[in-house]
Each structure stands twice: as C-alpha cells, then as structure tokens.
Amino acid sequence: MRFYLGAVGVTALVxxxxxxxxxxxxxxxxxxxxxYVVLATAWNILGGYAGYVNFGSAAFFAVGTYAAVALHKxxxxxxxxxxxxxxxxxxxxxxxxxxxTLRLRGAYFSIATLSLAVLLQTxxxxxxxxxxxxxxxxxxPSEVAVFTSFVEYLFAVMLLLALAAICIARYIEKSxxxxxxxxxxxxELAAEASGVPTLRLKLIATTVSGGLMGMAGAPMPYYSTFxxxxxxxxxxxxxxxxxxxxxxxxxxxxxxxxGALMMGTAQQIATVTISSAVNLLLVGLLLIGFxxxxxxGIVGLIKGRAKR
Amino acid sequence: MVFDPGLxxxxxxxxxxxxxxxxxxxxxxxxAFGMLDVVNIAHPTFIVxxxxxxxxxxxxxxxxxxxxxxILLPVFFLLGRGFYDVYYRFFERRGDAAIQGLxxxxxxxxxxxxxxxxxxxxxxxxxxxxxxxxxxGIGPVDLPVRMLIPCAMAAVGIGAVTLFFRTTxxxxxxxxxxxxxxxxRLVAIDPLKIKRLAFGLSLLLAALAGGAxxxxxxxxxxAGHTFIGRVFAICxxxxxxxxxxxxxxxxxxxVIENVTATYLGPSWSPAVAFxxxxxxxxxxxxxxxxx
Numbered sequence: 001m002r003f004y005l006g007a008v009g010v011t012a013l014v015x016x017x018x019x020x021x022x023x024x025x026x027x028x029x030x031x032x033x034x035x036y037v038v039l040a041t042a043w044n045i046l047g048g049y050a051g052y053v054n055f056g057s058a059a060f061f062a063v064g065t066y067a068a069v070a071l072h073k074x075x076x077x078x079x080x081x082x083x084x085x086x087x088x089x090x091x092x093x094x095x096x097x098x099x100x101t102l103r104l105r106g107a108y109f110s111i112a113t114l115s116l117a118v119l120l121q122t123x124x125x126x127x128x129x130x131x132x133x134x135x136x137x138x139x140x141p142s143e144v145a146v147f148t149s150f151v152e153y154l155f156a157v158m159l160l161l162a163l164a165a166i167c168i169a170r171y172i173e174k175s176x177x178x179x180x181x182x183x184x185x186x187x188e189l190a191a192e193a194s195g196v197p198t199l200r201l202k203l204i205a206t207t208v209s210g211g212l213m214g215m216a217g218a219p220m221p222y223y224s225t226f227x228x229x230x231x232x233x234x235x236x237x238x239x240x241x242x243x244x245x246x247x248x249x250x251x252x253x254x255x256x257x258x259g260a261l262m263m264g265t266a267q268q269i270a271t272v273t274i275s276s277a278v279n280l281l282l283v284g285l286l287l288i289g290f291x292x293x294x295x296x297g298i299v300g301l302i303k304g305r306a307k308r
Numbered sequence: 309m310v311f312d313p314g315l316x317x318x319x320x321x322x323x324x325x326x327x328x329x330x331x332x333x334x335x336x337x338x339x340a341f342g343m344l345d346v347v348n349i350a351h352p353t354f355i356v357x358x359x360x361x362x363x364x365x366x367x368x369x370x371x372x373x374x375x376x377x378x379i380l381l382p383v384f385f386l387l388g389r390g391f392y393d394v395y396y397r398f399f400e401r402r403g404d405a406a407i408q409g410l411x412x413x414x415x416x417x418x419x420x421x422x423x424x425x426x427x428x429x430x431x432x433x434x435x436x437x438x439x440x441x442x443x444x445g446i447g448p449v450d451l452p453v454r455m456l457i458p459c460a461m462a463a464v465g466i467g468a469v470t471l472f473f474r475t476t477x478x479x480x481x482x483x484x485x486x487x488x489x490x491x492x493r494l495v496a497i498d499p500l501k502i503k504r505l506a507f508g509l510s511l512l513l514a515a516l517a518g519g520a521x522x523x524x525x526x527x528x529x530x531a532g533h534t535f536i537g538r539v540f541a542i543c544x545x546x547x548x549x550x551x552x553x554x555x556x557x558x559x560x561x562x563v564i565e566n567v568t569a570t571y572l573g574p575s576w577s578p579a580v581a582f583x584x585x586x587x588x589x590x591x592x593x594x595x596x597x598x599x
Contacts, residue, residue, distance in 0.1 A: 053407055055349075055414070100590050107347040108544075110410060112589045115537045115582035122579035133575070235533065239418055246411050277426055284419035291412045292398040 004167055011163045015156055022148065027155040031223060033264035034158045035216050039237065040244035040256035041165040042212035046205045047242065048250035049178060051185030056097075056113035057241035059120045060090045060210045062232040064217030066130055069227055072138055073129065079157060083218040090214020091207045093120075098206035105188065121233040135228025138221040154219050165212050169253040172208070181205060182251075213241070236280060240264075243287040249297025258298050314448040319570040320563055321449050327562025328459030331555045332520055333535060334542040335466045336513035339506050341540070342548035343486040346395065346507065347410050350417035352532035352539055354511055358384060358518020359527040360424055363433050366522075373435045374457065377519025381512050388511030389504045396500065417532065424529035434526035458520035465516045469509060470551045482506045486549065534578065541585035 018030060039057060046052050064086030071077075071085050101112040125133045140150055147153040172178045180201045183191035192198050221227050240263070248259025263283060270279035294301050333355055340348040348354075358380065365376040399409040442453040473479040481502045485492055489499040521527055542561050546554030561581065569577040 047407070051407060053410055100586065104589055107341075107410060108589060110347075110349075111537075111540045111544075112586060115541070115585045118537050118578055119582045119586065122576065122582070126575055235418075239414065242411055242414065246408070250407070277422055281419060281422040281426070284415045284422060287415035288412060288419065291408050291415065295402065295408055
C-alpha cells in the first residue's frame with residue numbers, strides 16, 4: 001500500500017512541477033518520454049517477466065491509435081472513451097496473438113510478432129475508412145476544462161496511464177502471477193511440470209501488455225493531429241519499447257522506468273540539438289553497448305555495486 | 309474481370325524469377341539461423357549493406373555492379389567472421405543468447421540502417437546497367453534480364469555452397485556443428501572455428517544477394533524491413549537447415565506473392581507473405597518442407 005501511495009504522490013509532484021513550469025513545449029516533449037515509460041513497462045510485462053520478446057510493440061501501439069481514430073470518425077471525441085477503445089482492441093489483439101503464437105518459443109515467437117505487425121500495417125494501409133496510406137487528420141479540441149491547454153491535458157492523462165502501468169507491473173511482479181511468469185522465463189518445461197498454468201499466465205501477460213500499449217497509442221491522434229500507417233507502425237516504437245527495459249534492466253518494474261526516462265530524455269535532447277537521425281543512432285548504440293557490457297541493465301549495475 | 313491465361317502465366321513466371329532472388333536472400337539465413345541457431349534478424353539489413361557497398365564501389369570505379377559485388381565478397385566474409393567473434397564472446401558464451409542476443413541483432417540492424425541513411429541520405433539509390441531493360445520474351449511471357457541475373461547468381465552461389473557442404477570435410481563439419489558440437493570436438497575440430505567460417509559464408513551470401521538486389525530494384529537504407537518477414541518465412545517454411553527446402557519455399561513464396569500482386573494489387577502482397585508465415589508458425593512450426 002505504501003508503494004502505491006508513494007507512486008501517486010510522486011506522480012502528483014511531477015505534474016505540479018511541470019504545471020508550474022508552464023511551458024507548452026515542455027509538456028509536448030515530456031508527453032513522449034512518459035509515453036515511452038508506458039510502452040517500456042508494458043513490454044517488460046511480457047518480455048522481462050515471462051521472457052517472451054515482442055518485436056511487434058508498434059502494432060499494439062498503432063492499433064490503439066487507429067481504434068481512437070475510428071471512434072473519432074464516428075463522432076466520439078472523448079479522450080477517455082478513445083483510450084478505453086484502444087486498450088480493449090489492443091488487449092484483444094494481444095489475446096489473439098497469444099492464442100496463435102504462444103506455442104512458439106524464443107525466436108519463433110519474436111518473428112511471429114514481427115509478421116503480425118506487418119500484416120496489420122498492410123490491412124490498415126488498405127483500409128480507406130481509416131485514411132489508408134494517405135493518412136488521416138484529426139482536429140484537436142482547442143481547450144479543455146481545468147487545464148491550461150489541451151497538450152497539458154494530454155500530458156496529465158499520459159502521466160496517469162504511466163502511473164497505472166507501473167502499479168500494474170509492480171502488482172504482477174509481486175503476485176503469484178509474477179512468480180509464475182518468472183518460472184516460465186527460467187524454464188518453461190519445468191514450470192509446466194510443477195503445475196504452473198503456463199498458457200493461461202502467458203495469455204494474461206500478452207493481454208495486459210498489449211492493452212497498455214494500445215492505451216498509450218490512443219491519445220496519439222490528438223497529440224500529433226495527423227496519423228498515417230508508416231509512422232504509426234514506426235520501427236522506433238518497437239525498438240524503444242524493447243531497448244529501454246533492456247538498458248534499464250529486466251525483471252523489475254524499476255528497469256523500464258529508469259531506461260525510458262534516461263533514453264527518452266536523451267533522445268528528445270538529441271532530436272532538438274543534433275538531428276533525429278543521430279538520435280536514432282544513439283538509441284541503437286546505447287542498446288548494443290549495454291547489451292555487451294552490462295547485460296543486467298542499469299539496475300543490475302547498481303545492485304552489483306551495492307553488493308560489493 | 310476476364311480470365312487471361314497470359315496474365316496468369318506471366319505472374320507465375322515472374323514469381324519464379326522473384327523466388328530465385330528470394331532464395332539467394334534466404335540462403336545466408338539458412339546457414340545462420342537454420343544451422344548455427346543464430347537468430348540474425350539483421351540479415352536483410354546486411355543484404356542492404358551489401359547493396360550499398362556495391363553501389364559505392366560502382367560509383368567510385370564505374371565497374372559493372374555484379375563485378376563490384378564479387379570483389380566485395382571476401383570483405384563480407386571477413387566481416388562475418390569478426391562479427392561472429394563479437395557475438396560469441398558477448399552473448400553465446402555467456403549463455404544468454406536468447407533475449408540479449410536477439411536484441412543485439414535488432415540494435416545492429418538499427419545502427420547499420422541509420423548509419424547508411426546518414427552516409428548516403430534517405431533516398432533510393434540505383435545503378436544503370438546496359439542490360440537493365442533488356443527483355444528476353446518468349447511469346448507472351450516476359451523474361452527481363454534484370455530478374456534473370458539474380459536467379460543465375462542464386463543458382464551459382466547456392467550451388468557452390470551446397471556443393472561445399474556436401475563434399476568437403478570442413479563443409480560437412482559446418483552442417484554438423486548445429487546438430488552436435490560435442491561430436492565435432494571428438495573428431496578434433498574446434499566448433500568455434502567452424503561456426504566463424506559458417507557465419508562468414510552467411511554474410512558473403514548476404515553481400516551476393518545485396519549485389520543482386522541493386523540490379524533488381526533501387527535500394528534505400530530501410531529496404532531490409534520488407535525482407536525480414538520474407539526471408540524468415542522462407543527459412544521456416546523450408547524447414548530451417550535445408551538449402552533445398554528454402555529454394556522450394558522461396559519459389560513458392562515468389563509465385564504466391566506475385567499472383568496476389570497481379571490480381572489484388574501490390575499493396576496486399578506483404579499481407580499474404582506474412583499471413584503465410586503466421587499460419588505456418590501456428591499450424592506447422594517445423595516447416596512445409598521439413599525432412
């Protein structure tokens with residue numbers, strides 16, 4: 001309980017600090033970083049806890065985005081409804097993907113998720129109602145109650161989602177579900193033999209992980225106001241969602257948070273000061289460097305120091 | 309739509325030609341993924357790297373792209389050997405090849421692509437060859453030289469490697485290393501040496517495919533993405549470690565994709581390809597042509 005109260009307190013403080021700063025651009029940038037906290041945390045539920053590497057994070061994210069676009073097209077512009085729709089659609093997709101592919105292990109699973117992403121991208125590209133390959137414009141409401149601007153509102157919503165994602169991740173980690181997933185990660189056959197309901201646990205993990213990614217994608221139409229398949233399914237979502245937990249450290253909720261904050265901020269700074277291509281190069285090099293020199297991530301490094 | 313046998317025949321023939329190129333693109337992966345169990349997700353990106361290296365050499369010297377590609381093969385062989393050394397030291401030996409190794413190749417893919425786009429720019433690059441638009445048509449069927457050359461390269465390249473695997477001692481050791489390393493040690497061969505050699509061959513084939521790719525179509529730094537699913541699909545459909553299986557799977561794949569593109573439009577062809585892969589993984593993970 002103390003953890004959850006503390007998390008709510010920290011979130012409130014972060015929001016207050018950004019609110020007092022009062023710079024529109026700061027909210028705009030921080031939104032991206034916080035969005036990556038959600039994506040990385042969601043990825044880690046399946047990838048870090050259960051050891052199933054999802055290459056298709058972009059697909060879940062984009063499905064959330066397009067569910068929101070579809071709702072908006074039907075005339076429903078409520079952000080919360082859009083997020084609910086994105087979460088449910090991506091969660092169902094996660095469940096379906098789980099049924100279809102979870103008999104596969106290791107690399108086969110990863111390749112299947114990647115092909116799922118391409119398959120969905122092709123469908124969306126050919127779906128003219130959702131804009132097709134030309135993309136679709138979404139008009140952002142000009143103002144919202146209580147908040148200074150709509151961007152600040154989006155930032156606050158994303159911050160709340162990050163809070164929820166971290167609480168869910170930490171809850172899973174400390175529950176029977178988390179222990180079951182860890183058993184699957186370490187030795188799936190042994191886990192199954194000891195009576196861990198592996199398929200059910202994995203299905204829960206894919207659904208929760210996918211649903212959170214979808215919710216993270218749902219506010220995107222309002223954030224960027226223009227959505228097209230190539231960028232919604234962009235590989236940098238998939239790479240970042242995976243790189244951030246790996247750099248931060250798998251296995252705990254802290255890793256993705258640390259990784260996302262660090263790499264997300266570094267990328268934003270690099271995009272502004274150098275160029276967006278160099279920023280991507282930085283992500284790749286950081287990922288490779290950490291994998292080679294610190295396979296346990298930043299959290300692992302710190303823990304190793306503390307033990308010595 | 310009126311059924312036109314010529315159209316269908318054309319779609320099938322050009323699908324077979326395309327399949328020849330796919331076979332070449334997959335062959336390196338069959339070695340890395342099928343035989344060595346190294347999930348080199350960056351393989352298509354190495355193909356693109358090969359294409360760009362060929363392009364750069366072609367621009368610098370003015371030689372024919374195929375010749376440039378052949379000159380580059382030893383470089384890629386050495387690159388592959390070195391690359392495997394790094395992979396082995398940091399991932400395979402540590403025993404966490406699964407997640408970390410996979411992510412490592414993903415990172416390498418990303419770094420190579422971004423570097424290429426920083427060096428060459430994000431635009432498509434292509435080379436002009438005198439034979440690019442020659443067409444050896446037989447009746448209603450088109451046989452563009454642009455597609456025949458990659459097919460011939462595939463036949464020669466894959467044929468040579470298969471012959472090497474079948475007839476020489478070292479080649480047989482490569483085929484054996486994925487199955488039983490211990491047995492290899494018993495006959496006094498260092499498995500690491502063999503794997504290094506095999507991975508060198510894998511990248512050599514990637515460079516050959518890169519040269520072919522440059523002849524087939526203009527190449528941009530991100531061109532590898534469209535091939536990731538295809539080459540893995542073909543590799544898995546073909547039953548992983550089988551060169552012959554991946555040939556047949558590649559031809560099948562090329563035909564299905566081309567017929568789809570002809571009748572439903574090119575924007576649907578990735579869906580068919582990846583759908584086929586998903587279906588294979590879900591229903592018959594050991595591949596269609598597995599022994």
